[in-house]
Amino acid sequence: MASTLHVLCKVGGAEGGMAAAELIDAPMLRRAAVAAGPAAAIIAVQLALFPAPAGVFLVGAVLGLLGALVAVGMALVYRANRILNFAQSDLGFAPAVLAANLILYSGLNYLLGAAIGLAAAVVLGAVVELAIIRRFFRASRLILTVATIGLSQMLWVIAMLLPRLWDQRPNTLKIEIPLTWSFEVSPLLFSADHLVALVVAPVVLVVVALFLRYTAVGMAIRASAERADRASLLGVPVRRLQTLVWAISALLSFTGLFLRAGVVGLPALGVASFGALLFALAALMLGRLDHLPAVALSAVALGILEQGVVWNHPRNPEYVYPIVAAIVMVALAARRTGSTRAEQDGSSSWQAADEIRPIPHELRLLPQVRAVSWGGLAVLSLVLVTVPVWLEWLPGDRGSADLRKAAAVAIFGLVALSVIVLTGWAGQVSLGQMAIAGYGGAVGALAVSSWGVDLGIAMLASALAGGGIAVLVGLPALRLRGLFLAVVTFAFALASSFWLLSPKHVRWIPDRRFERPALFGFIDTSADRTLYLVALATFGLALLAARGIRRSRTGRVLLAQRENERAVQAYGVNLTRTKLTAFALSGGIAAVAGCLLTVLQQQYSPALYEPGTNFAVFTSAVVGGLGSLAGAFLGALFLQGGTWFLPVQWQLLPSAIGVLFVLMVFPGGLAGLVYRLRDLWLRAVARRRGIVVPSLLADVRQDRVPVEHAERAVEQTAERADAPGAAAGPVLVRDPAGVVSTGEPAGSGS
Structure with missing residues (x-):
């Protein structure tokens, strides 16, 4: 206050010229x-x-x-x-x-x-x-x-x-x-x-x-x-x-x-x-x-x-x-x-992907469980493979049109799978996956129509291009959390849609129709049935590869850094390489989908990569379930189902209502709902067989656990705790009142 009064007193004096400068601190x-x-x-x-x-x-x-x-x-x-x-x-x-x-x-x-x-x-x-x-x-x-x-x-x-x-x-x-x-x-x-x-x-x-x-x-x-x-x-x-x-x-x-x-x-x-x-x-x-x-x-x-x-x-x-x-x-x-504070607050961490538990080992080898698991997978595979046969019964050209739509479901399943890898595993929110698929489609169109290469080589070139572009887009992720990365990917998608992926502005992207190329030199993809089977096989192989990556050290590191980057870094993990690996994998998968989509259309179509499509693909993956690979298929079916049966103005409504409903009621998505029903059935099987499964009992209120199951759980967990080399973990104990609950790990008492 004194310094301010000193300055004001000198406004009319010899130092008046300096007064204004002194007032601006x-x-x-x-x-x-x-x-x-x-x-x-x-x-x-x-x-x-x-x-x-x-x-x-x-x-x-x-x-x-x-x-x-x-x-x-x-x-x-x-x-x-x-x-x-x-x-x-x-x-x-x-x-x-x-x-x-x-x-x-x-x-x-x-x-x-x-x-x-x-x-x-x-x-x-x-x-x-x-x-x-x-x-x-x-x-x-x-x-x-x-x-x-x-x-x-x-x-x-x-x-x-x-x-x-x-x-x-x-x-x-x-x-x-x-x-x-x-x-x-x-x-x-x-x-x-x-x-x-x-x-x-x-x-x-x-x-x-x-x-x-x-x-x-x-x-x-x-x-x-x-x-x-x-x-x-x-x-x-x-x-x-x-x-x-x-x-x-x-x-x-x-x-x-x-x-x-x-x-x-x-x-x-x-x-x-x-x-x-x-x-x-x-x-x-x-x-x-x-x-x-x-x-x-x-x-x-x-x-x-x-x-x-x-x-x-x-x-x-x-x-x-x-x-x-x-x-x-x-x-x-x-x-x-x-x-x-949003970046420092723990509430800002990504918690959308509820991990799907595998079938408990206590039940995995039961003939009943094995029959249902493998039988259900076989029936689903048979239905998917025979889709062309069923669609041939439709009158006129409807069967061919629906077969192309079925191929599109498999292709969009690949895009949803790329969202699961990047968002569900790595915790990086991307609103530009269809833009990356667009680059894959543009490279695929160039490779097929201008270079005349095999479809397998075109998909490989698209995967390399998409992975490289995704890494460049993901560089800001090295410093930013997923919330702000969403802004980068949205800006990237908008710029790509209106300029970078437009044949009007970019001359290297061909805009002419072309004949579908052969795959591996001997598989003719000109028929819609063959291309559907190729898209389905590509989706299946991508699922198997993603499943292997998820179970590997790379997959475990991706999930760990999603939850706690500092803890992962303390173990000597290179976060830069981990994040860029997620972007490369995700971009490669999305670009392969874009290449197949271009081949399906027999022409590169910029309309497929409009800004709204990026939002629709992301929300459909959330609706399908980011915590499970099955969510990719369910999300793609949800997205394309809305596209098939609704007018253009209504096509975004199912995914909009779906994402709000799922986030409020089923955070695990449609796949999470399916696996919840599976766990209910497994719990019934365990109850009929008299088998205690602690991982299933943990989902049930204690007063609903049968007494004989609870007593057997206490005995089994006590035996595991006493076994040589047993890892410390939560055990089931019974207090003097007879209530069974989860106790402290063996040997953890003070």
């Missing part, structure tokens, strides 16, 4: 650099590489302000729940589509339609938090992040179906404010919609900032964001505050997208939703996740950069996606690891 400069530094760097890139006139610069600032509303809403959710909300733009997109339809097709007044949309957004945000997010309050933050992916798909489907209520199928939804104001900034003419956006967006941002900083509710929100458990102990209603945060977040997203509908319109196909999500994630990364001024300024700068790219490349506006993806990767690479 070092902490203030650091805060200004944190807030404006990333935005200044982006503007510098735009001015140097994509210069544009003042009017284009102003349009970019307008769109950037609208994008800042979405990004700030995402930052608020991150501060409250410590997750990346992939449904952020969709929280506002669905109400914005509703308001636009009311205004355009029902003739509703502009302000009344906007008010209804605003109310719908607030209600939607609150309902989503109460009905879905709150159920994951104690779950892993990564689990909740995956839930927002399913939520995003569900909201996207709802937004796509809303115009059907008015029997409309528009390509673009554009609503203009009923005002005639206009002004010109060379070379563009600005309407009242631009002016309203320039006024409303900054006002909303300032109001939110003042609310968080100076109101009691805002301070409580900031306090609960720092440590929810401690805030709860102090009497802060954390859960109600989180509901309020989600309502505010949806309001911000709606405001940004509704005003954007008046400036440039909203594509009814929802592509803008993915673009808005990418820009919001980029601003979030540049703003260090929770620094709201930096997030808002970065979003404005990204909007200016986008318009600069569009001005310089009007025929190829997709160039902006690889540029933004590069910005995201640079921002994440420059981050200090462990700089946020």
Whole structure:
């Protein structure tokens, strides 16, 4: 205080010229650099590489302000729940589509339609938090992040179906404010919609900032964001505050997208939703996740950069996606690891993959169990192999079309298997597996159509290319946890879909049809039946290889580092090599699937690798079950089943609802449900045979364990504990009251 008064007293004196400099202290400069530094760097890139006139610069600032509303809403959710909300733009997109339809097709007044949309957004945000997010309050933050992916798909489907209520199928939804104001900034003419956006967006941002900083509710929100458990102990209603945060977040997203509908319109196909999500994630990364001024300024700068790219490349506006993806990767690479509590908190660890237990050794050799196990596998194999025979009975060309769909199930099973290896085993969340499959498909198309090589060689070349690309994408994983790696892979998928995998921009990818090549020189794959069997055999071999890897030291190390990296490192394990091995294996499997998919289509098709497909593949793998290799098959069947029998607008709905339902009820996925039923049957077999299986008894309440089984379990575990060389482990003991429970390992007493 004394130093400040000293400076103020000298403002009018001889040292007045130095007063301003002394008033700006070092902490203030650091805060200004944190807030404006990333935005200044982006503007510098735009001015140097994509210069544009003042009017284009102003349009970019307008769109950037609208994008800042979405990004700030995402930052608020991150501060409250410590997750990346992939449904952020969709929280506002669905109400914005509703308001636009009311205004355009029902003739509703502009302000009344906007008010209804605003109310719908607030209600939607609150309902989503109460009905879905709150159920994951104690779950892993990564689990909740995956839930927002399913939520995003569900909201996207709802937004796509809303115009059907008015029997409309528009390509673009554009609503203009009923005002005639206009002004010109060379070379563009600005309407009242631009002016309203320039006024409303900054006002909303300032109001939110003042609310968080100076109101009691805002301070409580900031306090609960720092440590929810401690805030709860102090009497802060954390859960109600989180509901309020989600309502505010949806309001911000709606405001940004509704005003954007008046400036440039909203594509009814929802592509803008993915673009808005990418820009919001980029601003979030540049703003260090929770620094709201930096997030808002970065979003404005990204909007200016986008318009600069569009001005310089009007025929190829997709160039902006690889540029933004590069910005995201640079921002994440420059981050200090462990700089946020989310990275340090144990709740952020990946806990989605419930490991499936093998059949207990006490029951494995029973004739009844062996007959059911091997018999069931034989029946399933026979059914899969004879699918072409059954489909030949279908009339017309339906059998051939369904046979190609059956081959697609096996191929997508490979992609789901790659997700299990990378996410279920290594704990690295990837939202770009179909993009890697796309590179495999492009290499396969080049090898087959241009080089004329054998299908086996083409699959090998695709696997090598996919593994190498996956390793490059996975390099940030050496410093970042799975939560932030999801942002990198999503940016990579978007850049690949719109530019890097587009024959329009990349000349080496052939876009012509070709004949299916032979396999190993003598297996003709031109028939759909043969290609189905080839895809099925490839899937089966990949399953056997993955099963062998899972049981090897490599598989055990992958699972161990997923749970505790520091403990694994203490044993001398090279984490860099371990993680990159997981990426290489996963990328190779996905690329082989892409090669087979291209051969099935007899042409490289970029539409197969759109951004939404990456989300669908990931969520289908979660629904199938990340803890079991069988989940790859079940997830692929779930994904393709939705694709076969539902219209395009509904195809994402099964996986969206499925992932939310599974994460809430069956964390182990459909495969986990199947294995639970298996364990029920095994428990019944053990009960009838009078065999005690401790691993099965551990799943049953103690008062439900038969007395004779409990007594025999006590005797068996005591004998194992007394056996020479027996490892210390949990044993079943009986207390004086006769209750059987798990006791301490033998010899562990003090």
